[in-house]
Amino acid sequence: MTAGLHVAEGIDLPLELITSSNGILAKKGAGKTSAAVVLLEEMHQVGVPVIVVDPKGDWYGIRTSASGDRPGLPIPVLGGRHGDVPLDATTGELVADLLVDQQLSAILDVSEFTKAELRRFLKAFGDRFYRRADRTPTHLFLEECHEYLPQQVRGEDAALVETWQRIVKQGRFKGLGVTMASQRSAAVNKDVLTQIDNLFVLRTTAPQDREAIKAWIDVHADSKSILADLPTLQTGECWLWQPERGEPVKFRFRLRHTFDAGTTPRVGEIAAAPARTTLADVDLAAIAAAITPNHDAPSSSDNASRLRTENARLRRELAAATSAPPREKIVEIPVPVPIDAATIDTLRRAIADLSAVVDQLAEHKHTSAPPRPAAPRAIPTTPKPKAAAVVDRPSTNGAKTDSPALRSGAQRMVLALGRMAPLRLTKSQWGTVARLKTSGGTWSTYLSDIRRAGYLDETAAGYTLTDAGFDYLGGRPEPLSPRELQEHYRAVLRRGAATMLDALINAYPDSLSREQLGAAADMATTGGTFSTYLSDLTRNGLARKTDTGLVATDILMNGAELEHAP
Numbered sequence: 001m002t003a004g005l006h007v008a009e010g011i012d013l014p015l016e017l018i019t020s021s022n023g024i025l026a027k028k029g030a031g032k033t034s035a036a037v038v039l040l041e042e043m044h045q046v047g048v049p050v051i052v053v054d055p056k057g058d059w060y061g062i063r064t065s066a067s068g069d070r071p072g073l074p075i076p077v078l079g080g081r082h083g084d085v086p087l088d089a090t091t092g093e094l095v096a097d098l099l100v101d102q103q104l105s106a107i108l109d110v111s112e113f114t115k116a117e118l119r120r121f122l123k124a125f126g127d128r129f130y131r132r133a134d135r136t137p138t139h140l141f142l143e144e145c146h147e148y149l150p151q152q153v154r155g156e157d158a159a160l161v162e163t164w165q166r167i168v169k170q171g172r173f174k175g176l177g178v179t180m181a182s183q184r185s186a187a188v189n190k191d192v193l194t195q196i197d198n199l200f201v202l203r204t205t206a207p208q209d210r211e212a213i214k215a216w217i218d219v220h221a222d223s224k225s226i227l228a229d230l231p232t233l234q235t236g237e238c239w240l241w242q243p244e245r246g247e248p249v250k251f252r253f254r255l256r257h258t259f260d261a262g263t264t265p266r267v268g269e270i271a272a273a274p275a276r277t278t279l280a281d282v283d284l285a286a287i288a289a290a291i292t293p294n295h296d297a298p299s300s301s302d303n304a305s306r307l308r309t310e311n312a313r314l315r316r317e318l319a320a321a322t323s324a325p326p327r328e329k330i331v332e333i334p335v336p337v338p339i340d341a342a343t344i345d346t347l348r349r350a351i352a353d354l355s356a357v358v359d360q361l362a363e364h365k366h367t368s369a370p371p372r373p374a375a376p377r378a379i380p381t382t383p384k385p386k387a388a389a390v391v392d393r394p395s396t397n398g399a400k401t402d403s404p405a406l407r408s409g410a411q412r413m414v415l416a417l418g419r420m421a422p423l424r425l426t427k428s429q430w431g432t433v434a435r436l437k438t439s440g441g442t443w444s445t446y447l448s449d450i451r452r453a454g455y456l457d458e459t460a461a462g463y464t465l466t467d468a469g470f471d472y473l474g475g476r477p478e479p480l481s482p483r484e485l486q487e488h489y490r491a492v493l494r495r496g497a498a499t500m501l502d503a504l505i506n507a508y509p510d511s512l513s514r515e516q517l518g519a520a521a522d523m524a525t526t527g528g529t530f531s532t533y534l535s536d537l538t539r540n541g542l543a544r545k546t547d548t549g550l551v552a553t554d555i556l557m558n559g560a561e562l563e564h565a566p
Contacts, residue, residue, distance in 0.1 A: 007253055026203055053141065075105045076105075079112065092122065099129070149192050184209065
């Protein structure tokens, strides 16, 4: 391994550049892409996986030598007109998994994507790659980054920008470095640009672009003389600012070793195409198989959409069934047959069941195997007298008796109270344990069913079961032990909240500051996500605030037997 990254005669940059955030800014034709390629060639030489997001479609030239007649770097090109393997806009997560699992380098040629497809792919790829990164040094090159990290963030771009802001700001802790390259300095998102550690500026002439550069270097160096020099720089020549390493340095990047497929063709000249070479030790067939989307498998969002459509249809039928008949009727139209109360109740129950399934699908939207949607209840077309319904109650000892019918969601609510007894649960805690949203009509419908059955004991302190409710479960379950209680909440909380919970459990009886908790959960404490997860813990009685930070509650650490229902 070399001592550094050899980018110019007498210039060897430190290897720490690999896990740093870097910027390359220049006007078109000033050598910006070639400078980025030189950095990639050096990083590949020391064995670091390199990944390029290429919206121009000309990075495939690295597969060939500079002369175009010999092999270049053995890096597969995914997508684009010159790709080794096709790239589908829906496969962002699959591609991220492949590159992380096999520690592969790749060119992600997204030049053939529409703007919507580009956003979809890069959002999914960035999210999954950041979560899966395992502290193996890896460098990402974001070519023409202003196209997907713009200064003016519109609604459809917000999620994508947030994803890559996180990678630029926090990726170093996971071994990720980023080099952002752009010919439009003023158009690059400033929240990202201000995070860079090393700034390479090549020839720049536009006033607005020089002003954007000035805003960065004003606090790092004597900017006046350097800014005045930018328009006169030769192609490939640059100023490099490394604030932590002293004064700015001026040098000219060495020539790239690989083919420049982005050279502007001259009039009357036929551009030479690089030779197509095979990739040594790279199984393209396996790569293609790993990132081929399965369009036949319904996604969680598809199931949820279908169920919402069915839910809307049932609501329309319910509205028609409960509306008063018109006072005036045209003779040619038959008078509607009145629908009895039993049919209306069936419609309401079907809507509640479908709403519960939609909620469950929404909770599992990030998993690969969404829950199977329940079939809607059959709606009777002719009213018929019905006997009182019975259902086999859930039991902790295997016993079954006939009890008033409860739908599956209401059964989960009863079972949740039973498992947490003798603790009384607040409404929010109850919803968390039962995995149901407490807002909306579905929760209210189930709650009414449980009350009518006589199973609910509710006071100002919270909810638990009556004797009849425990009988419905087949007896009083044993109180959860501390370990069982902790494992239970790990299973029902969102992943980020569960990670924060583990940190508090490990620190007990000591408290953790917000910064310590954020570091343990690997998330910024200033964002809304951290506050949301923290709210999950406090409102469920799992954490409480102290003068020094947050601490796990005694109930969580010592078990439910400490509390006794009145």
